[in-house]
Amino acid sequence: MGHGCHRSSAAAASAPLRPLAPEQLEGHLTNLEALIVSNGKEDGVALHGGLSGQERELLALIGQGQAIKQIAAALGVCEKTVWTMRQRVLKKLELRTTADLVKYALKRGLAD
16 A cells, blocks of 8 residues: 555545544554564664674673674674674664673673
């Protein structure tokens, strides 16, 4: 249909779209936010600065106190790649240090 509506063609032909009342809209937004947070999809830019799945995994491992060598083994990449990914995560989250990454992961429960 193009408008993001999920109506049958018969319903769409007979019933015009109505705007939502503010209280209805607020409920829909709350549900959408909960879905984004619980789903953790990579395309959910609002979630963790738009980190990819591998970047979130890296962040979790850093939050757990894993060394670069251990992280590389866990992710199946070389150590240089871990350093590059770490820099990318720092930039995306607008953080500066590894300590900042650890705090971020712990505060958001990513290091479990």
